[in-house]
Amino acid sequence: MNVLPSVIPILADVQQRFNGRIDAVRSTHPNEIYFHAQMDLVPGFSGHLYKKWNARLVSVFGDDAREKENVFHLYYVYALDAAHAFFILRVPVPPEKPEFTSLTNAIPAANWQEREIQDLFGLKLVGHPNPRRCALHDDWPEVYPLRKDFDLRTELAPFQGERHKFRTVEGEGVFQVAVGPVHAGIIEPGHFLFSVAGEPVLYLQLRLFYVHKGTEKLFESLPVTHGVRLAESISGDSSFAHATAFCHAVERAVDVEAPLRARALRTACLELERIYNHLADIGAICTDVAFVTANMHAMRLKERVLRVNEQLTGNRLLRGMACLGGVRFDWDAEQLRALADLVNELEPELNSLVELIRGSSSTRDRLETTGVLRPEVARDLGVVGIAGRASGFDHDLRRDFPHAFYDQVQFTVPVFTEGDVQRRMAIRREEIYQSFSILRQVLEKFPSGQIRAKLDEVPPDRAALGYVEGWRGEIFHWIRTAPGNRVGRCKVKDPSLQNWPALSEAILGNIVPDFPVVNKSFNLSYSGTDR
């Protein structure tokens, strides 16, 4: 079997430990290994990988395979960061007995994802501590959108009734503050219910999925080339990262690798996306503690990046750039100079902005020790990306699973352990500096050659995991191909889905007026979560 050398000892250990209980092992790529087993193996398998090999569960999802194999499949994707590989456990769920065992008590990171499977596939959760609805609001009719016999274009009557059965919080002086889904600012919709006693927040309940658009179902109805455009609309601020993750999955499914020049262009675009979002967030965090001047400077710099994006890719949000097999547009000397100029110009600007913020003691006072996400909580919830790295959870796909051009450039991954708003802002600041360095290296090493590998037809019944470290954190697209140049299933995993529950933890004990800045410091995508 073709696997990475670092995987061999783990594979041997797992096979020996679960001797006879694993039905099949196959590797589709040296770093992507599938295990087929029965449901009763899931807890033991997970526990073993977690304890012995420091694995983490990065995605849990379902797939309706009733047509061919007369079962639903559940997939558990574990990242083994040190071995640079993904282990994917596949277990069947018979349609006669549509239920599955929850892992949430042992691995809280699985919480929302398991409930999403329950909602969208109609598979009942057994042993889940909180099996309420998650992806579909409470009074949705009994439909299971991701089952194959459910038609994408089904017309449902307008929603009415109850959104969510909120838990009651009782006690002397306890009252509720309900916010949303339409917020005061220009942001996405979601509902927050704070239970407060005096000023401190005792408990925060989230009601999301207001912008559920049937995206995963829609993928199944589109030709794969159109899927790239749909992926761009999963989360607007991560358009390029999501589209590239989708392309990566398709490329892996058909064993085509993007040419080196295309990978360099992808890395440049991913870093541009990181820079403009991080700049915006640094500014927005300052605004939320009333330091508006800093935000104005940050927005000015962000606008500068967006205009260069437009010059490089024809679109300010880098849309239309991604395509299967590589990228659509090559850059000429003028464009490369524009990119180099941008980096050279932004660096002193950022230095100056950082100094401006550092000089404001009242800003620092508001940000330090605010919204602390403790490292052990971050680890339990599997918090990824910038929020995880600000709480000591040191993972970055760019380093641990090098994709695009990241194996050709050098960079460090900043990590803090304090987990407060100040550190989540500092992570962004440090990452922008790293992005400057990455962009300079890309420009220096800019390889010649093609920008697109030929990729016409997608054969059916291939499965592959595409992954990209977006600016917010790790993005996964898992696809199974179907006849007719289509995907039979596309599971989209945005880092936000993993991180939202952490917000409820970070806000505890803080005052309600600090919620906007704590929320902004995570800056999670509603659309990426709800899809």
Add this chain to the structure above:
Amino acid sequence: MFEIIRKSLNTGVVTTRYPTIPAEVSSRARGRPEIDWANWKDARPATAICPTGAISHQDSDGQRVAKLDLGKCVFCGLCADVDKAIRITNKCEFATRRRDDLLTRASYNLKPDGTHERMVSGPAVGRDATGAPAEGVASAQRESSEALGEQIKERASKLLGRSLHIREVDAGSCNGCEIEIVGLTNPIYDVERFGIHFVASPRHADMLLVTGPVTRNMELALRKTYDAMPAPRLVVAVGACGCSGGIFGVNYASRGGIDAVIPVDLYIPGCPPNPHALLHGILMAMERLK
């Protein structure tokens, strides 16, 4: 404090003079696609590659009706890659008051091999063959940036003397439109110079700026927000999804464009529309408040 002032002084004025000057977009930006209607030979490749159905055609009785819907277009430019009769321009301002004005149709005689010939009716009949000024788009073009800039000069006191309060509602967008709407408040575009202000409550708003598609879960919230606004009120649909449902269209979770739920006064296409396009549309809608 001194540092803050010093930095501001050093930075100087960065605000654009748009709309008195044309939109500052890159020559490489992908804006409105223009079809050479009179010389178009085959609508099939573009229809097949268009991810949102913005370009489509219907054949019956030896006739083909081909259609370009800017309200669905995501400006990916894929159609121009496969069809030489289509050219992507960098024009970004084409907000319209009627949804139909975003549509252009032409009918042709269908040939046996599936291509078409001889435009029977369409935008460029009796005009030059460049096909650019399409029937519906023409009205949008009349209100292009320069023209609008002139109008504003003429009625500056009238228009700028009044303030407009906007409530933004995300009824299901991917957040792309929000990025550009927030951009309106940056020092480059600075909408406050027109007396335009984003407010926190629909009760304070004259205009509802809505991004879409309207999801099943946001429909009620959108209706309630609209109902909470005092009259007279304007509704502006933003982006391909807001105008038409975009790539999501109508499905079990999506109702489609904003006008499927509340009446819309102005459509601003784009994916997302850039701040120039948004500003152009908002200023156009303001006249309506007279």
